[in-house]
Amino acid sequence: MEAYLLAVAVIALIYTLLTLGLNLQYGFTGLINFGVVGFFAIGAYTSGLTVLAGWPLPVGLLLAALAAALASWPVGLLSLRLRIEYFAIVMLGYAETIRLVVTSESWLTGGVRGIAGIPSTSAALGLQADPTLVTFAITLAAVVAVILVTRHLIASPFGRVIRAIRDDEDAVRALGKHPGRFKVTVFVLGNAVAGLAGALYAHYITYISPDQFVSLLTFYIWVAMIMGGAGRIGGAVVGTVVLMVFVEGSRFVRDVMPGVAEVEMSSIRLGVIGLALMLLMRFRPQGILGTKGNP
C-alpha cells in the first residue's frame, strides 16, 4: 500500500509543481495561461531526449526548464499586446500547436509512437534505489524549492508590483513602472516550473507520447488551483491533494459501489470536474479555503 500511495504522491507532487507555476501566473499576476500542458510537454521531451543522449539528469532537468522558458518568451511578449480573453484563447492554440509539432517532427520526438525507455530518475543517477522513491524525493525537493522561491518573490518589491498589476494595471503604469516586463518575467518563470514538472514526469513514467499531453491536464491544473484558492501558495498544494484524492479515489469507490460500470465512471469523473469548476466560480471563486476579499 505504501508503495502505491508513494506512486500517487509522485503524480500529486508533479501536479503541485504545475499548479504552483500557474498560481504564480494567474493567482498573483492575473495572466490566463491555458497552455500549461504545452510547456509540460516541452519539458518532458527536452529532458527525456537529453538524458537518453547520455547527459546527466541535472542537465536534463535544467534544459527542460530552460526550453519551456524559451518557448514561452515570444507568446509572453505577445500577451502584453492582447486583451486577456484573447490571450487565454491564444494559449489554448499554442499548446495544441506544440502537440502538433511533437506529433509531426518524428525524426526528433518519435512522432505518434512516442519515446520509450527513458531512463528513470534512479537509473539516470546511477542509483540502485526504487525509482519511485528517488523521483518522490527529487520532486518533493523541487516543490519545496518552488514554494520557498515563490514566497520570497511575493514578499519582495517585485511581488508587490505583480500583485498590483493583477489588481490594477493602469495604476502601476501611472506609478511609472512597466507592467510588461514584470508580466513576461512571471509568465516565463511559471512555465519554467511547468517544464521542470514535465521532465520529472518523463523520468517517472519513462514513456512519453503526444496523447499524454492533451488539454484536459491543463484544466485539471486549473481546477486544482481554483479549488485551493488562486493567489495562495498553500492553496496550490491543498487543491492538488483534493484533486488527486478525487481522481484516484474513484478507483476505490468501485470496490464499495460495484453498481457503477467503469465506462460510466469516466463520464462521472469528467462531469464532477466540470461541476466543480461551475460551482466554484459561481459560489466560491476564492477557493475552498480562501476568504472573501482574498482574490
Next chain:
Amino acid sequence: MGSAYLINLAFNGVILGLIVALAALSITLVFGIARFPNAATGDVATVGAFAGLAVTATGGGTAAILGFGVLTAAGLSLLFYLILFRGLADKPPVASLIASIGLAFFVRAVLTFFVGHNQQVYPLPIVRAVPFGPLRVQPTDLQVIAVAVLALAAVFALLHLTAIGRRMRAVADNPDLARASGIAATRVLVVMWLCAGALAGVSGTLLGIKTVVSPEMGWDLLMPAFAATILGTIGNPVGAVLGGLLIGLAQELSTPIVGFTYKIGVGFLVLLLMLLVRPQGLFAGNALVR
C-alpha cells in the same frame, strides 16, 4: 497540382469555413454582449446534433434534423444563461470563461454517460456530386451553403432591422449606458442567448450531416471557432464569418506546402501573425455596434 486541384481545395476550405463561421458567430454574439468567450458553445452544438438524431428515429429528414437541433440548442443555451451565466454577470469575465469550460465538460459527461462514445450517423441518402467545370459540388455542400447563408442573413436582419436587435447593439456598445437609459437588459440577453444557441445548433447539425455525430464533435470545433472569432475581432459578426472563411481557406490551401498533419496549426499561425500586426483583430473595436 493544377488549378483544378487548388480550386477544389479552396471550395473545401469554404465549406469548412462556413461551419466554423456559424460557431464563431455564436461566440462573438455572446462575447459582444455578455463579455466572455463561451467555451460551452461547442458542446451546445453537440447537443443540437444529438437532438437532430432523435428526430431521425421518427423518420425526420434534413429539415426536421435542423429544426429540432436548432430549437434544442437554443433552449439549452437559454437555460444555461438562466442557471449559470446570469449569476456570474457581476463577476470578472474570467469567472464566466472558466465556468463555461466546466459547463462544456459537464455537458459532454452527461452525453457520454447516456449515449456512450460510439459514433452515430443521420440516416440521410448519400448522393453523388455534380461537376461544375473543374469543381465537384456535393449536394450536402449546397445544403451547408444555403443553410449557413440563411442563418447568417437571419442574424444580421435581427441585429439591424428589428428593435430588439438595435437594443442588442446598444448593450454591446455600452452596457451601463444601455441600462441607465432603460433598455430592458434581460430581454436583450434572453434573445441573445437564444440566438447564440440556435447558431451553435445550426453549426452542430450541419457538421453532423457532413460527418458523424459523436460527443466530442463540438469540443473539437471550438478551437477553430475561437480562432475565427479573434481573427475577425471579438464582438464583430461580419468579422467572425470572414474569420471562419479565412481559417478554412488557409488550412486547405496550405496543404500542398505544409502537408496534412500541420494544417490545423496553419489556422493558428494565421491568427498569431494577424495578432502581431493588429492585436485588436482584423476589425477595430466591438463592431456589433456598427
Next chain:
Amino acid sequence: MYRAIRTAALASLLTSVAAVAVTVPAAAADKTFSVGALNPVSGAGGTYGTGMQKAIILAAEEINAAGGACGTRIAVVAEDTQTSPEAAVLAAKKLVEVNKVQVVMGTWSSGVTLAVMPITTAAGVPLMNTSGAPAISTEDKEDLVWRFQATNGRFGQAFSEIAALRGFQRPATMAYNNASGLGNTEGFEQAWTARGGRLVSKVVYEPKQASYRSELQQILAANPDVVVMGSYLPDTTIILREWFQSGENPDLKWIIPGWAANEKLVEALGPEVTAGIIAVDSISNENAPSYARFGEAYARATGEPAGANVYAAMTYDMMILWGLAMQASCPDLAPRAINARLRAVDDPTGEAVYGFAEGKAALEAGKTINYEGASSQLALDEYGDVTPDFSLSVITDGKIVRERVVSLGVK
C-alpha cells in the same frame, strides 16, 4: 444497442465482483495466486475492456474448476487503465503493490503497455498485452512481456499479401496519425516494396476533422487501384462517404482493418457505398475446440458472441497459458519461474491441448504440451509475440462475407 452494452457491462461487473468474492473465502483455506486484469474498460478501448476483463475471469474460473493450477486457486483483481498511460501506471502500481498480483494481463493500447512495462518488469512481474507497437518487443529486455495480438508489422504484411492476391498494381495508403494507423500502412509499404511493388501515393491525416476531402483529393489524383487504410471507424465513415459522393474513381477498391470496416460502417453508409470493401482482421482460432469452449462461456456470461470482441479471446488465452505454465513450473510458483515455462507449454513439438483441464492432465502424465489457443495457435516467437491468422472479407450487399483465411506462417 447502448442499453444492451450497458446492461452487459453492469452484469459482467456484478458477476466479476461476485466471482472475486466467491474466490476469496474458498482461497483462505487454500493457496491462492493473484492475477491482475488491467484492461481498457473506459476511454478509447472501452468497447473491448469489459469483455477482456470478463474473459480473464472466465479462464480463471475454468482453472479453479479443474482444481487450480499446481493446487493453487487463481484470484483475479481487476483495474481500469482508462486507456491512458498515466492512469495505467497508477493502476499497475496499485495491482503490484497493494494487491500483490504476480502477473498482469490485458493491457490494450501500445502507449499503455509501454508505460506499464517498466513497473511490472522492475517488480519481476510478467506483463501480457494486446498491443501492436514494435517498440514493445525491443524494450522487453528481460523477456517478461508477452504479446497476444498481431504486431502492426504483421498487419501490414497481411495487407500486402491480400493486395497481391487480388492482383492490385497501384496501391496508395491513408493513415490516421497515430502509432497503430502509421504502423499498419508503413508495415504494408515495407512488405509491398519488398515484393518489388511501389506506392502511387500516401497520406497521413490528423483525426477529428470535419472533412478529409483535400486528403482524398491528393490520393485520387494519383489514380490508385486500391487504397490501403490504417484508420478507425469515424474517419473511415467520412472518407468513404466523401469518396462516393465525389463520384471520382468509382471502381477504386479499399483494404481496411476489420475494426473500421465492420457492421457499424455498413450501417452508417449503406450497402451501395460499402460494396466491395475488403476488410482484413486478425482472427481467432475459430476451428479449435478451445475457441468453441471459450465462445460458449463468453456468450453465456456477456450475452454477446465471442466474435464481437477478438481481444477477449486473447486475454482468455493469457490466463489459460499462464495457468498451464504454473502447472508445468510446479511446485515453484515464483513469477519468473512460471514466466520461463510459458514457451514450454506452447511447444510446437508437444501434444496439442485445447483447454486447461486437458493440458493439466497431460502435464501430470509427464508429456510436453502445445496449447492451441482460442485466439490463435499462439506459437510465441523469440520476442514473445504470437502469430495469428488473418481473415479476408469482402462487403457484399451490406454483409461482411469472409472469403479466405490468410496465414503468414510461423517464423
